[in-house]
Amino acid sequence: MKLYDCKPAPNPRRVRIFMAEKGIEIETVQIDLGSGEQFGEVFMKINPDCAVPVLELDDGSYISEVFAICHYLEDTQPEPSLLGTTNEERARILMWHCKVEQQGLAAVADAFRNTTKRMKDHAVTGSVSYPQIPELAERGRSRVQEFFLKLDKRLADNEFVARDRYSIADITAMVVVDFAAWVKLSLPEDGINLRRWYESVSGRPSAAA
């Protein structure tokens, strides 16, 4: 296996953390998103949607999309589990993971992609050019703050996002917090549960991946 990666970007980091938790070490190939390598002919054959991460399997096929890659890695190496070990636990983890992706990650992405200069004509991932929508960036910023409040409340009675097990939902939520700093949004001062959780998850060795 081989991972097409971009060290500074949030989405490939989610996969790197997932692998680090499982002790999976594979070759990585850096794609330079800053210079537009993802739009080049070579990479477009690997992922026509112009995004990293992409996992190249041993049969030469390519799997893109963070969740699909993580699920594959969990199927291939179940321990330690990051998607849950019983049907009920898995359902709860996947539910929270969906919520974190839609309410947290997508909101930061809206704020980031619709304001950052170098994404002026690439406000949507992919090869087609879409102009930025400043109002959407503002909506994104409000939604991130709403998400932080909701997550703080959730973490008042739960050690981790999906209850008492560190999971893919924590990985994505932690990356959301770090990604939010790119648009100068930080954890609310009085979000004590969120801060306790963030300190805990970002103190794991995998967070450096």
Place this chain on the structure above:
Amino acid sequence: MKLYDCKPAPNPRRVRIFMAEKGIEIETVQIDLGSGEQFGEVFMKINPDCAVPVLELDDGSYISEVFAICHYLEDTQPEPSLLGTTNEERARILMWHCKVEQQGLAAVADAFRNTTKRMKDHAVTGSVSYPQIPELAERGRSRVQEFFLKLDKRLADNEFVARDRYSIADITAMVVVDFAAWVKLSLPEDGINLRRWYESVSGRPSAAA
């Protein structure tokens, strides 16, 4: 088990089709999204994110988010498989399902929620009020058309979205096509592969669910 449902809405339909393919029949409770029942105190305890579908498990816990519910149903009753039977097949199906959700479903939702009168102050799912962004609706419309072209190309060499097996990716993609009709977007005239596929998947008995 019990499904909190809303017959006309696209997201619960995805779960109903998934269950119909597996022959799973459970009690459903209709939530009237039109009159705002999802914002009421009773339903907010079931899903604070004010959305259907929600699956109530036999232990009384609630699972929201379409993908989490479908994964639970697949784990509970694996046959016929809609998420894939080998690690590689599952990865491919999940990859395509993510792409269909992000590039198709989210785009139609942007077009719909940012123009429909009754969603004037609810342009984002949930209890918090966000105003509509007309430019985002327009972007959504363009993205749906881009998605249809991409899917047509994909289906030129593949019977189904994720290759040769009917899967959750087909269910979501078919619902995207029907949902797009709500904003008066139809399949491109010359999208012969897409039309062939749509006729096939919407002719399955489950499509009526």
